[in-house]
Amino acid sequence: xxxxxxxxxxxxxxxxxxxxxxxxxxxxxxxxxxxxxxxxxxxxxxxxxxxxxxxxxxxxxxxxxxxxxxxxxxxxxxxxxxxxxxxxxxxxxxxxxxxxxxxxxxxxxxxxxxxxxxxxxxxxxxxxxxxxxxxxxxxxxxxxxxxxxxxxxxxxxxxxxxxxxxxxxxxxxxxxxxxxxxxxxxxxxxxxxxxxxxxxxxxxxxxxxxxxxxxxxxxxxxxxxxxxxxxxxxxxxxxxxxxxxxxxxxxxxxxxxxxxxxxxxxxxxxxxxxxxxxxxxxxxxxxxxxxxxxxxxxxxxxxxxxxxxxxxxxxxxxxxxxxxxxxxxxxxxxxxxxxxxxxxxxxxxxxxxxxxxxxxxxxxxxxxxxxxxxxxxxxxxxxxxxxxxxxxxxxxxxxxxxxxxxxxxxxxxxxxxxxxxxxxxxxxxxxxxxxxxxxxxxxxxxxxxxxxxxxxxxxxxxxx
Numbered sequence: 201x202x203x204x205x206x207x208x209x210x211x212x213x214x215x216x217x218x219x220x221x222x223x224x225x226x227x228x229x230x231x232x233x234x235x236x237x238x239x240x241x242x243x244x245x246x247x248x249x250x251x252x253x254x255x256x257x258x259x260x261x262x263x264x265x266x267x268x269x270x271x272x273x274x275x276x277x278x279x280x281x282x283x284x285x286x287x288x289x290x291x292x293x294x295x296x297x298x299x300x301x302x303x304x305x306x307x308x309x310x311x312x313x314x315x316x317x318x319x320x321x322x323x324x325x326x327x328x329x330x331x332x333x334x335x336x337x338x339x340x341x342x343x344x345x346x347x348x349x350x351x352x353x354x355x356x357x358x359x360x361x362x363x364x365x366x367x368x369x370x371x372x373x374x375x376x377x378x379x380x381x382x383x384x385x386x387x388x389x390x391x392x393x394x395x396x397x398x399x400x401x402x403x404x405x406x407x408x409x410x411x412x413x414x415x416x417x418x419x420x421x422x423x424x425x426x427x428x429x430x431x432x433x434x435x436x437x438x439x440x441x442x443x444x445x446x447x448x449x450x451x452x453x454x455x456x457x458x459x460x461x462x463x464x465x466x467x468x469x470x471x472x473x474x475x476x477x478x479x480x481x482x483x484x485x486x487x488x489x490x491x492x493x494x495x496x497x498x499x500x501x502x503x504x505x506x507x508x509x510x511x512x513x514x515x516x517x518x519x520x521x522x523x524x525x526x527x528x529x530x531x532x533x534x535x536x537x538x539x540x541x542x543x544x545x546x547x548x549x550x551x552x553x554x555x556x557x558x559x560x561x562x563x564x565x566x567x568x569x570x571x572x573x574x575x576x577x578x579x580x581x582x583x584x585x586x587x588x589x590x591x592x593x594x595x596x597x598x599x600x601x602x603x604x605x606x607x608x609x610x611x612x613x614x615x616x617x618x619x620x621x622x623x624x625x626x627x628x629x630x631x632x633x634x635x636x637x638x639x640x641x642x643x644x645x646x647x648x649x650x651x652x653x654x655x656x657x658x659x660x661x662x663x664x
Contacts, residue, residue: 253276400479413449438452489550502536515554606649612639
């Protein structure tokens with residue numbers, strides 16, 4: 201039975217979440233400049249701009265009965281030391297490749313940027329309130345800049361159809377491929393409970409994951425020693441990374457090929473009551489990057505690192521030519537670059553890192569000079585006219601290397617390009633046709649084609 205398209209209004213829920221996140225707890229300082237420093241990989245700074253987070257994510261699970269929010273993080277705090285300068289915010293839609301820019305405070309149907317004083321700014325993301333049956337996936341790069349400084353973070357909505365996901369299983373076990381998501385039990389421990397920030401974690405195999413457990417109605421100093429954290433897969437090895445009065449940070453190693461269920465149990469010193477909760481971790485495969493097979497100078501190329509979305513890891517892409525870094529980003533966005541003539545003979549490599557660890561470097565692709573252009577055919581047209589078909593090599597899709605001129609001797613009356621088109625010849629071919637009008641009495645002719653790289657074809661001759 202085909203599931204009906206369903207709509208869900210999530211804006212109100214997300215707005216409440218945003219307000220809660222902005223309210224400081226008693227343990228926090230009252231300064232609006234306060235930014236949580238636990239887990240320093242999420243709180244980086246360059247120059248005079250400080251980002252609290254490198255990514256904002258809304259993760260929705262689509263079931264037959266509707267949607268459920270798996271994880272929602274829609275607020276980012278930006279601190280700017282130079283308080284007298286208005287930041288410029290540029291938001292690029294990675295799905296449709298368009299962008300718009302604001303200076304200082306602004307409010308739109310999707311985003312809001314507010315000055316809260318003392319150099320602190322709040323970026324609020326308002327995902328679409330009408331998400332239809334699992335098709336939408338919004339992705340944005342958000343740039344915050346002041347003169348001489350710029351920081352970028354990503355904003356992503358992920359809608360997963362839980363009925364269609366093929367979950368990994370152990371090849372040696374008889375399993376039906378289903379997943380039993382551990383939902384928080386919120387088991388009442390008398391007057392308190394513990395609650396995970398995420399019920400389900402997507403994780404790259406063998407990488408470190410983290411999840412915060414919120415403590416409601418009490419504080420961690422009221423727990424007895426020996427907080428229990430266990431997994432049904434031994435290799436995951438969950439442990440308590442950090443304890444604050446209101447949170448426990450649980451970390452572990454991602455499973456390789458099956459779901460892991462993590463259970464947490466705490467016991468009150470006061471009344472001996474136990475509260476339990478849990479969440480699930482399952483591996484997400486990392487695809488090979490999209491990178492051209494051949495590279496030529498003066499052609500613009502795009503390389504997609506293809507990191508999986510919806511993971512809470514720090515990611516980094518490093519693109520090098522001949523050992524020199526030419527591009528480095530931490531957003532996972534597509535890298536556009538154009539090799540120069542001086543790069544000829546050097547090897548291009550892409551290295552991808554997750555949580556600072558390499559997940560592979562591509563084999564070196566040597567930047568080559570493409571084959572010289574060729575004159576494919578010359579045919580006679582009307583009186584004193586010839587038509588010439590030529591082919592240039594080494595272009596990228598949508599950005600061809602072309603023949604830019606024909607050298608004709610003796611000088612003709614005119615040379616006109618009739619048409620040009622990319623063709624599939626395995627080497628970035630672009631084929632063009634020209635019409636040459638000869639002067640009266642021209643019986644001998646020499647033709648040579650020149651491409652954008654100033655390479656020349658063999659000379660075609662007609663001698664009488």
